[in-house]
Structures are given as structure tokens and as C-alpha cells.
Amino acid sequence: MTENSLQVSSIEFSYGRTRALNGVSLNVEAGRFVALVGANGAGKTTLFSIVTGLYAAHAGDVSIMGHNLRAETLKALGKMGVVFQRTTLDMDLTILQNLRYAAELHGLSRKDARERISEGMKLNSLSDLGKRKVAGLSGGQRRRVELCRALLHKPALLLLDEPTVGLDMSSRAGFVEHVRSLCKQYNTGVLWATHLMDEVNHDDDIYVMARGEIIAQGRVSDLLAAHSVDNVTDLYNLITEDNKNVVESGA
Amino acid sequence: MSWLAALRCLRGVITREGLRFINQRGRFFSALVRPLVWLFIFAAGFRSVLGVSIIPPYETYVLYSEYITPGLLGMIMLFNGMQSSLSMVYDREMGSMRVLLTSPxxxxxxxxxKLLAGVVVAVIQVYVFLLVAWFWDIRPPVMGYILVVPALVLGGLMLGSLGLLLSSLVKQLENFAGVMNFVIFPMFFASSALYPLWRMLESSVVLWWICTLNPFTYVVELVRFALYGRIHWLALVVVVVCGVLFLGAAVIGYDPLRGFLARKDGGPRAG
Incomplete structure (x- = not known):
């Protein structure tokens, strides 16, 4: 049986009286690339905030590599790397200073940090830019620094919340492929939130979110076959349209 | 996670704060100019008007400029504590606070x-101020320069904890300026930083009570006594107790389950 990097069970969350997540469950198997798709406001970022421990779910459970986020918070957080929707790098510092800071937050020794930073910068084509301030980098380069940072402590789970927002087409495609190859190389489970359907491949797993609920899930190729469509955009439109009709007729 | 890893994390946070401090020289100079203006202009102007009689820890009459020096050290710690909590609100809005809070x-x-890192930066500012003040003939006993360190650290931690608590209550950066005005200035002026409490008592009993209940008064007195090689036990107790209470409340404020942040209708809701 394949190990789950991430297991989310029946999550409920509200902002005051506004329900943001309603019984959301999903799994990310080790080494799999899982796309979490949905329009803006579907609840993806709220779900990320809960999985990263920034918000506490009002009901439900989150486990990372078998560690319950509520009961074994530190173990769970230690297995996770995150790239947030908005850049969270320190603009005034250099790439190396940002990466050293992250390594120390994860308790890495100076020797380990040096080795992993060097390896990560090489993998992310940043080797010559170490002393550059983040403020002077392009959007694509910043994202690569954030990816490098998220992988420094070799997490079993990588969470990326709309990481390609603001990138041009070629940087976007390059970045997605780069994450896929790293995910395979290190057997890391990836949860990739996006509203851009061209970032989803046919052999990915997909969860479709709308109005705080998962309305469809499965292997993309299986869903394409089941709905008799040949691309992910049509599949998404079909699923969300069907769901909208069901909700409206139910109402 | 081991203690070794925790110490590495602490080193990382302090280093980052230090690097930011070096990169933001304007912040350093403005933090230094403020108390120096008080010392050079305000204290000089009131020197002849305000005499300070012999009160502990002073063993003789002191000039007004010497009296307000500990108050100005407190001012540096107060502004720095609030400044670092302001940076936390900024970090929260910009997202870098998330990197810290998702650490294991x-x-x-x-x-x-984060608090300790802010205090380290503030203590450096205090020593630069004391160096400049030395040329202005403000010369406490040599031992005072060493003994004041623990008082500065404790006072800085308490004021930083208060700032941290405020930052957890404030939803947006813009709101913080208002809080600063309602907290920093009343705390500073309604304390023993600029005038001894007995002078307050002469003018208004109510004001005296406000000053007596103001925790900043005890930071100033702790620093004042330490600078002259003595311990103000009541101030020490008040500073430690208030520090623990403020930090405890701030930790609750930043707790995702119980905190104020969890109850707010804010946060990342884009997707």
C-alpha cells in the first residue's frame, strides 16, 4: 500500500458566519503530483492555511506522513515544505541570506545547510545569483528561490499555493515541469493549487473545489474518459457547470 | 526538535533581524535621533527650571539631563518594541511571518x-546613545554600563511582548499607527521617564495613580537603578510579571485555534 504524504479528513472552517470549507477530504500519495483546482474564492488558500497550521480547522483532521497536525504539530510541520501564494522572501536580503535563515528555522547545522543550499541552488539554476538581493530578481527567479527554500529540509510533502501567479507563460511551464521532476526525483508528494488548467497533466491526480467543497476527484485520465472530453479545461468546465446546476436545482 | 535545533533557530532569527537592521540604516538613525533631541534640547531647556532633589538611586542632586537619561533609554526600548511589533504586522501582511510560524x-x-532579536537590536541602539551621552557629560558609574544590560533585556522583552500582543490584535498595518499613538505617547508621558513621581503627586493624585499603574514606569526605574548599580525590586517583579502576562496573551493571540487571528475575518482568502 502506498504511503500518504498528506491526509485531509472532513475539514470544516468558517469565517464568522460564512462557511469557507465544508467537509473537505483529500489524500496526496508519496511521489504523486496532485492538482487542487478551483476558481478564486473556492477555498483553496483557506485549506492551505489549515494544512500549514496557520489556521485551525473547526472540525476534521490533517495528517502529514502519519503525524496528526493537532497532536504532533512539530513533527508534522517538519515534514512539510511550503510555497505560499504571495512571495514570502525578505526583499532586503540576498538569496543566500534568505536560504540560510530558512535552514536555521529548520534547525539544520551550518555544514548541512551549506551543502543543501549549494545543492538546491544548483538544481534551481540559482548558483551564480547567491549574493543578489531578492528585490532585484525576476518573478520566476523568486519562485525558484522559494522552491529551493521549501525543499531545504527535504520534506516528504510539498505544498504550493498558486505558485505561478504573475509569471509569464514560458516561466510558468518551466516552473511546473521543474517541480514535477523534483517531485519524482525525491519521491515527494506535491499538492499544487491552481486555477490554471494547462498546469494539470493527464497522469496527475486532481481535486476540483467549488464553494468550499470537493466536487470531483480522481486520476485526470480516468475523469477525462468518464466525461468523454479530451482536455482538462473542458473537463473542469463540465464538472463545475454540472455542480452549479445541481446546486441551483437543489436550491 | 532538540535544544540545539532551537538554538540554531534563535541564531537565525537574530541574524535576520541584525541584517535587516544593517540594511535599514534610516531606522537606526531615527531611533537614535529621537532621544538625542530630548537630551540636547528638551533637557537643556528645562535644566534650570526643573531641579531634581536627592531621590534613590541618586546620592546627590542631579541635573535634569542626568535624571531623564534612563527615561530616554526606556524610550529607545519602547519605540523599538513597538517598531518590531509593527514589523510583525507588516511581515504578517507581506507573508514572511508565515515562514516563521510554519517552522517546526x-x-x-x-x-x-523574534522578541529577543528585537531586544538585541535595541540594546545596541542604547549603547550608541550612552556613548553620545557620555560626551554630553552624562557619565553613570562604569559598572552601571554592564549592570544595566539585564534590566534593558527584561524591559525590552516586556515592551516587545506588549507590542506583540498589540500586533496580534491589529488586523491591518494602517490601524497600527493609531494604536501607536494611543499606546506609546501615553505610556511615555505618564511615567517617571521625564519627571519623578513625587512631582506628579504634587500636581495631580489621579495622574500619579496613572503613572504608578503604568508598567513603563517600572521599566524606567529598573533601568535607572541598574545604571547606578542597584536593584529596584518592585520594578523587577512588575516588569517580569507584566512580561510573562503580555507574552502569554500574545502567544494566545497567535494561536490558530484560540487566537484573535483565528476569529478575524481576515487572512488569506484568495483561492
Whole structure:
């Protein structure tokens, strides 16, 4: 049986009286690339905030590599790397200073940090830019620094919340492929939130979110076959349209 | 996570704060100019008007400029504590606070590390101020320069904890300026930083009570006594107790389950 990097069970969350997540469950198997798709406001970022421990779910459970986020918070957080929707790098510092800071937050020794930073910068084509301030980098380069940072402590789970927002087409495609190859190389489970359907491949797993609920899930190729469509955009439109009709007729 | 890893994390947070401090020289100079203006202009102007009689820890009559020096050290710690909490609101809005809060260490330790990093920066500012003041003939006993360190650290931690608590209550950066005005200035002026409490008592009993209940008064007195090689026990107790209370409340404020942040209708809701 394949190990789950991430297991989310029946999550409920509200902002005051506004329900943001309603019984959301999903799994990310080790080494799999899982796309979490949905329009803006579907609840993806709220779900990320809960999985990263920034918000506490009002009901439900989150486990990372078998560690319950509520009961074994530190173990769970230690297995996770995150790239947030908005850049969270320190603009005034250099790439190396940002990466050293992250390594120390994860308790890495100076020797380990040096080795992993060097390896990560090489993998992310940043080797010559170490002393550059983040403020002077392009959007694509910043994202690569954030990816490098998220992988420094070799997490079993990588969470990326709309990481390609603001990138041009070629940087976007390059970045997605780069994450896929790293995910395979290190057997890391990836949860990739996006509203851009061209970032989803046919052999990915997909969860479709709308109005705080998962309305469809499965292997993309299986869903394409089941709905008799040949691309992910049509599949998404079909699923969300069907769901909208069901909700409206139910109402 | 081991203690070694926790110490590495602490080193990381302090280093980052130090690098930011070096990169933001304007912040350093403005933090230094403020108390120097008070010392050079305000204290000089009131020197002949305000005499200070012999009160502990002073063993003789002191000039007004000497009296307000500990108050100005407190001012540096107060502004720095609020400044670092302001940077936390900014970090929260900009997102870098998330990187800290998703680290695999207890949240209280992460917040304490952030506080301590701010205090380290403030203590450096205090010593630069004391160096300039030395040329202005403000010369406490040599031992005072060393003994004041623990008082500055404790006072800085208490004021930083208060700032941290405020930052957890404030939803947006813009709101923080208002809080600063309602907290910093009343705390500073309604304390023993600029005038001894007995002078307050002569003019208004109510004001005296406000000053007596103001925790900043005790930071100033702790620093004042330490600078002259003595311990103000009541101030020490008040500073430690208030520090623990403020930090405890701030940790609750940053707790995702119980905190004010969890109850707010804010946060990342884009997707």
C-alpha cells in the first residue's frame, strides 16, 4: 500500500458566519503530483492555511506522513515544505541570506545547510545569483528561490499555493515541469493549487473545489474518459457547470 | 526538535533581524535621533527650571539631563518594541511571518526568538546613545554600563511582548499607527521617564495613580537603578510579571485555534 504524504479528513472552517470549507477530504500519495483546482474564492488558500497550521480547522483532521497536525504539530510541520501564494522572501536580503535563515528555522547545522543550499541552488539554476538581493530578481527567479527554500529540509510533502501567479507563460511551464521532476526525483508528494488548467497533466491526480467543497476527484485520465472530453479545461468546465446546476436545482 | 535545533533557530532569527537592521540604516538613525533631541534640547531647556532633589538611586542632586537619561533609554526600548511589533504586522501582511510560524518549533519559542532579536537590536541602539551621552557629560558609574544590560533585556522583552500582543490584535498595518499613538505617547508621558513621581503627586493624585499603574514606569526605574548599580525590586517583579502576562496573551493571540487571528475575518482568502 502506498504511503500518504498528506491526509485531509472532513475539514470544516468558517469565517464568522460564512462557511469557507465544508467537509473537505483529500489524500496526496508519496511521489504523486496532485492538482487542487478551483476558481478564486473556492477555498483553496483557506485549506492551505489549515494544512500549514496557520489556521485551525473547526472540525476534521490533517495528517502529514502519519503525524496528526493537532497532536504532533512539530513533527508534522517538519515534514512539510511550503510555497505560499504571495512571495514570502525578505526583499532586503540576498538569496543566500534568505536560504540560510530558512535552514536555521529548520534547525539544520551550518555544514548541512551549506551543502543543501549549494545543492538546491544548483538544481534551481540559482548558483551564480547567491549574493543578489531578492528585490532585484525576476518573478520566476523568486519562485525558484522559494522552491529551493521549501525543499531545504527535504520534506516528504510539498505544498504550493498558486505558485505561478504573475509569471509569464514560458516561466510558468518551466516552473511546473521543474517541480514535477523534483517531485519524482525525491519521491515527494506535491499538492499544487491552481486555477490554471494547462498546469494539470493527464497522469496527475486532481481535486476540483467549488464553494468550499470537493466536487470531483480522481486520476485526470480516468475523469477525462468518464466525461468523454479530451482536455482538462473542458473537463473542469463540465464538472463545475454540472455542480452549479445541481446546486441551483437543489436550491 | 532538540535544544540545539532551537538554538540554531534563535541564531537565525537574530541574524535576520541584525541584517535587516544593517540594511535599514534610516531606522537606526531615527531611533537614535529621537532621544538625542530630548537630551540636547528638551533637557537643556528645562535644566534650570526643573531641579531634581536627592531621590534613590541618586546620592546627590542631579541635573535634569542626568535624571531623564534612563527615561530616554526606556524610550529607545519602547519605540523599538513597538517598531518590531509593527514589523510583525507588516511581515504578517507581506507573508514572511508565515515562514516563521510554519517552522517546526513551538510557537511561543518562535515569538520569543523574534522578541529577543528585537531586544538585541535595541540594546545596541542604547549603547550608541550612552556613548553620545557620555560626551554630553552624562557619565553613570562604569559598572552601571554592564549592570544595566539585564534590566534593558527584561524591559525590552516586556515592551516587545506588549507590542506583540498589540500586533496580534491589529488586523491591518494602517490601524497600527493609531494604536501607536494611543499606546506609546501615553505610556511615555505618564511615567517617571521625564519627571519623578513625587512631582506628579504634587500636581495631580489621579495622574500619579496613572503613572504608578503604568508598567513603563517600572521599566524606567529598573533601568535607572541598574545604571547606578542597584536593584529596584518592585520594578523587577512588575516588569517580569507584566512580561510573562503580555507574552502569554500574545502567544494566545497567535494561536490558530484560540487566537484573535483565528476569529478575524481576515487572512488569506484568495483561492
Amino acid at each position: 518549533l513551538p510557537r511561543w519559542f518562535l515569538l520569543f526568538s
